[in-house]
Amino acid sequence: MILPIVAYGNPVLRKVAEDIDPQYPGLASLIDSMWETMYASNGVGLAAPQVNRPIRLFVVDSAQIIENLDEDEKDLYPGDEGIKQTFINAHIKTLEGELWSYNEGCLSIPKIREDVMRNETVTITYQDETFQQHTRTFNGITARVILHEYDHIEGKLFIDYLPSLRKKLIKGKLNDISNGKIKVDYKMSFN
Numbered sequence: 001m002i003l004p005i006v007a008y009g010n011p012v013l014r015k016v017a018e019d020i021d022p023q024y025p026g027l028a029s030l031i032d033s034m035w036e037t038m039y040a041s042n043g044v045g046l047a048a049p050q051v052n053r054p055i056r057l058f059v060v061d062s063a064q065i066i067e068n069l070d071e072d073e074k075d076l077y078p079g080d081e082g083i084k085q086t087f088i089n090a091h092i093k094t095l096e097g098e099l100w101s102y103n104e105g106c107l108s109i110p111k112i113r114e115d116v117m118r119n120e121t122v123t124i125t126y127q128d129e130t131f132q133q134h135t136r137t138f139n140g141i142t143a144r145v146i147l148h149e150y151d152h153i154e155g156k157l158f159i160d161y162l163p164s165l166r167k168k169l170i171k172g173k174l175n176d177i178s179n180g181k182i183k184v185d186y187k188m189s190f191n
Contacts (some may be wrong), residue, residue, distance in 0.1 A: 004189035007179025017153040041186035047152030058149035080140030090126035097121040
């Protein structure tokens, strides 16, 4: 089932999400719906707070980004073949590598894209959809998508990384989003 994506301004996007256990009601159905919602919205990641659930759950499909790069671009991200993965109860262990800039967007903040600096490598502990524990290190585009979605479960948004002047320049657009004055081609939920 395609779920509405919560728009910027909804308080759920600013909450630190809670860990869950295998008995979380309707978890398998929620995960399936998140994948369906993400693809229907042309996203590469989606976190539970974006569908109004304040829990530590997100899905990532960075493989679709890597597949669409030309060979020269792929050379910029050696060893990053992309992933399609569900992350439950994720917690970052380490951030490493150089900070690098990439133009990011967010389904909850449509039609705004900004360059954001992030570490090139993340080591993260998480559980998969069967609650098997994993600790893995990711780099490149995959690390970036994971860090973007991880921020959602920590109550952060990509615009939080912007310099104050840039935030002032997009304030009107952000207000329009939170007031529902934007048209998108996917389901959204406004305050």
